Every structure is written in structure tokens, then in C-alpha cells.
Amino acid sequence: MRNHSQGVPGVEIAGEFTHRTAVVFTDRLLLRRSLTHSSYLNEHPEALEDNERLEFLGDAVLDFLVGAWLYNQFPEMREGELTRLRSALVRTEQLAEFARQVELGSMMLLGKGEDENGGRQRDALLCATFEAVIGALYLDQGMQAVNNFIEPRLEEAVDQILVLNKEKDPKSILQEWAQAQGYGPPVYRLLTTMGPEHAKSFEVEVIIDGKACGRGVGNSKQAATKAAARAKLVSLGYE
DSSP, X not given: OOOOTTOOOHHHHHHHHHHXXXXXXXOHHHXXXXXXXXXXXXXXXXXXXXXXXXXXXXXXXXXXXXXXXXHXXXXXXXXXXXXXXXXXXXXXXXXXXXXXXXXXXXXXXXXXXXXXXXXXXXXXXXXXXXXXXXXXXXXXXXXXXXHHHHHXXXXXXXXXXXXXXXXXXXXXXXXXXXXXXXXXOOEEEEEEEESOGGGOEEEEEEEETTEEEEEEEESSHHHHHHHHHHHHHHHHTOO
């Protein structure tokens, strides 16, 4: 695998990118900038700009396109489930996987230290670079070009996400939702224990961001916490 951290003309990067993605950039310097990490800029003053502004733009473009794609792809799905799926599709690990699919890591322009410390394999850096490439593609060719590039990847990824989520219990799904909203993990509090010793039932309350938001009853504490999580998911439109 070639290492580009020492600098490669824009035409070579553009050719390699086209070979791996079938996308032809009109503005090769824009593509190069999208692959330029700040560590490279620090060591190569001739490079005019890193990819942080493009990353900002790409993040916004992805949020919109993924939301619109899910809205059209799943017309019967409720808002809570759409929100969860969008969060899963644009999370750091998933975008890093998209970057790996086109071997974006080997094309990134990194400073020597960042390169030697494994930057080409780091999820956060791969995710940021992928977002920057999306921002650059939007500026170069518009929203439809970005949609054509990202849609096949979304189709494959969403199928895997849906299959995996069927195997998850309500507590795991609720924790993912809470994290996506910027909250801490849900807290479960036992409210009451009812019934005789041989046939007890438990009532549990789930608390998110300091607010009680769901209750559940079960014949064990574990079953009651799952029921409480499920009650909150139902209120969010997940079930």
C-alpha cells in the first residue's frame, strides 16, 4: 500500500481516487484538500489549507442526505426509528468503515508523526476524512453526485444494522438512543416489589437525563428493566 504522507501531486491522488471510487473530480485541488490532515499542513507550509472546513460541510450534507434517503426508503417507519437509523449510519465507526471500503486511509496526507502513530487506521481520522471528501464532492458536483456515491453504501449498511438490531435487547437500543441525543446512559431504579416470595414481581423506572421516562413490571428485576426500556422506546416510536 502506497504511503502519501510525503506529498503527491493532485493529479496522482485524483487518479487513485477515481480508480477506487469511479468518481472523477473536476477540481483536483479540492479533492487533495479534502485528504489533507492538519498534521500534514504543519509540516508542509506550501499546502494552503487542511480539510477541517470541508469536514464541517460534509457532516451537514451527510446528515441531510441520509435523513432524506431513510425517509423515502422506509415510508412506514416512525420518527424514532428513523432517528436511530440515521444515527447508526453517520456514527464515527460506520463512516470509518465507508472510508475503508475505498481504502481512503492510504490516500490521506498526514504528518510524519500522525502517520507513524497509526493515523491511517484510526476511526476518528478516517471518519473525518470521509466527511471532508463528501463536502468536497458536494462543492465539485452537487448533491446528486454525493447521493450517487453514498446511496449504494447506505443500502448495504442499513440492512446489516437492521439485522443486528433485531438481536439487541431494549436496554441496548435505548442506551444507543440516549448516547445519540448527548445524554448519559439510562439509569434504572427499583420502585416496588410485589407479591409473595415464590411469585414476586418488580416495578422498575428508567431515568434519562435526570427525568423518569418509562416504567416496566416483570417477574425479575432484569425483566422489569427491559420492560421499562421498551416502554420508553414505544413512546419514541421505535415499536
